[in-house]
Amino acid sequence: MHSLETRIHTQAAALGFTLCGFTRLSPLPREEFLTSWLAAGNAGEMHYLARHPEDRLDPTLRFPAAKSVICLGYPYAPPRIPEIDWQRELRGRVAAYAAGSDYHEVLTAKLLTFTAFLREIVPGVWTRPYVDTGPLLEREWASRSGLGWFGKNTMLLHKQAGSWFFLAEILVSLELEGEGVARAHCGTCTRCLTDCPTKALEEGYVLKAPLCISYLTIEHRGPIARELRPKMGNWIFGCDVCQDVCPWNEKFGRSREDSVQQDLVEELFPSLPELLELDDAGFRARFRHSAILRPKRRGLLRNVTIALGNSGNPAAIAPLRLALSDPEPLVRGHAAWALGRFTEREARTALEHQLSREADMWVREEVLCALDESPL
Numbered sequence: 597m598h599s600l601e602t603r604i605h606t607q608a609a610a611l612g613f614t615l616c617g618f619t620r621l622s623p624l625p626r627e628e629f630l631t632s633w634l635a636a637g638n639a640g641e642m643h644y645l646a647r648h649p650e651d652r653l654d655p656t657l658r659f660p661a662a663k664s665v666i667c668l669g670y671p672y673a674p675p676r677i678p679e680i681d682w683q684r685e686l687r688g689r690v691a692a693y694a695a696g697s698d699y700h701e702v703l704t705a706k707l708l709t710f711t712a713f714l715r716e717i718v719p720g721v722w723t724r725p726y727v728d729t730g731p732l733l734e735r736e737w738a739s740r741s742g743l744g745w746f747g748k749n750t751m752l753l754h755k756q757a758g759s760w761f762f763l764a765e766i767l768v769s770l771e772l773e774g775e776g777v778a779r780a781h782c783g784t785c786t787r788c789l790t791d792c793p794t795k796a797l798e799e800g801y802v803l804k805a806p807l808c809i810s811y812l813t814i815e816h817r818g819p820i821a822r823e824l825r826p827k828m829g830n831w832i833f834g835c836d837v838c839q840d841v842c843p844w845n846e847k848f849g850r851s852r853e854d855s856v857q858q859d860l861v862e863e864l865f866p867s868l869p870e871l872l873e874l875d876d877a878g879f880r881a882r883f884r885h886s887a888i889l890r891p892k893r894r895g896l897l898r899n900v901t902i903a904l905g906n907s908g909n910p911a912a913i914a915p916l917r918l919a920l921s922d923p924e925p926l927v928r929g930h931a932a933w934a935l936g937r938f939t940e941r942e943a944r945t946a947l948e949h950q951l952s953r954e955a956d957m958w959v960r961e962e963v964l965c966a967l968d969e970s971p972l
């Protein structure tokens with residue numbers, strides 16, 4: 597007769613979860629860390645992270661029936677980097693996790709199958725599945741379940757799987773025997789800290805979200821600070837730099853590849869001018885079932901204009917001029933900033949023309965700044 601733990605492992609593997617572990621629930625010793633992380637403003641506008649910190653530190657307060665957590669890791673394809681010159685081809689960059697369908701949808705369906713299985717083998721069991729959206733410190737529980745260690749980039753890392761996997765959990769009323777905490781293997785390496793383009797990472801597992809490109813491109817709603825824009829390169833949704841540079845991910849193809857499938861190129865390295873042409877309906881149709889819906893059209897197009905500004909390629913001027921007529925002030929303002937980075941006469945003329953017709957005060961300020969900074 598197989599133990600309950602073995603049957604859970606087998607079911608996890610059958611559903612495509614390559615990592616699986618358990619731990620008993622008990623209050624996490626991270627109150628001081630969480631309080632000072634929040635007090636320092638590191639959550640930015642993600643106010644939900646400050647709600648009910650007591651539940652985050654001890655899930656049994658909200659769910660007294662919960663005894664253990666089943667932690668699961670689901671792999672996604674690491675980015676294969678094709679031989680393209682993004683500045684010449686005017687292509688953006690999308691984080692690898694966003695390729696294909698939104699992982700919340702995919703994993704939620706799998707977790708429901710998993711909980712049905714648990715109810716079948718243990719009648720009357722209480723379960724509560726999570727993927728990303730609940731007040732759970734997912735990486736903390738995963739590390740306690742032996743799924744990997746906290747890298748200095750704050751990602752959960754596994755010796756074989758690197759960090760290219762999602763996490764999901766099921767709180768259960770079962771008393772499961774886990775393997776214990778995995779050892780850390782960052783050693784003296786500090787690549788992620790030094791290579792982060794905006795210096796969002798600090799020693800001591802601190803990520804300052806308001807500086808992180810992933811936060812800025814996905815979660816942040818308003819204008820992006822001017823000093824950060826040049827550092828964003830062509831990232832228009834998420835950022836993989838602190839994973840790309842990690843030696844534990846090296847074996848997954850940081851090497852450049854010639855033969856990347858064309859549909860993957862379009863997903864992860866989309867044409868920036870094409871994205872600027874999307875209206876609301878076009879945006880919703882193109883990103884139906886994709887995580888890219890989250891920043892909405894105006895957030896994504898804001899990011900696209902920044903990338904075009906960072907390209908240094910005069911071919912970006914024409915699409916940016918069109919973006920000055922966008923219905924969203926957020927897009928017009930960032931398009932103005934982007935045009936201000938070009939020395940070509942037509943960029944300046946477009947900005948001057950915009951000043952004569954722009955009614956939005958913030959956009960006018962961006963245009964004035966751009967004219968000031970414009971090298972002509």
Ligand code: B12
Binds near residue numbers: 733803811
């Ligand atoms: C908010 C959030 C973000 C925010 C903030 C990220 C952050 N580091 O907090 C932003 C938008 C920036 C973000 C970005 C990304 N995210 Co995110 N995010 C989350 C979310 C929803 C909550 C994280 C959270 O609670 N942060 C609050 C802070 C306080 O928590 P923390 O940084 O984990 O802090 C812990 C450590 O510092 C640790 N700690 C403190 N002191 C010490 C001391 C020692 C010795 C140790 C060992 C640990 C330790 O304790 C703290 C509490 O656990 C989780 C899902 C979830 N519910 O957990 C996904 C999640 C962390 N994100 C994920 C992913 C994939 C990403 C991105 C890679 C996406 C991308 N490509 O753009 C980037 C990676 C950026 C990065 N380097 O972290 C995955 C990570 C999977 C993995 N293998 O680790 C998760 C788990 C989602 C999922 N279900 O798969 N994310």
Ligand code: SF4
Binds near residue numbers: 796808811835
């Ligand atoms: S996701 Fe990018 S910006 Fe954010 S910490 Fe990692 S390297 Fe820095």
Ligand code: SF4
Binds near residue numbers: 748750786788
């Ligand atoms: S880059 Fe180095 S320090 Fe950063 S997570 Fe990877 S091994 Fe750890």
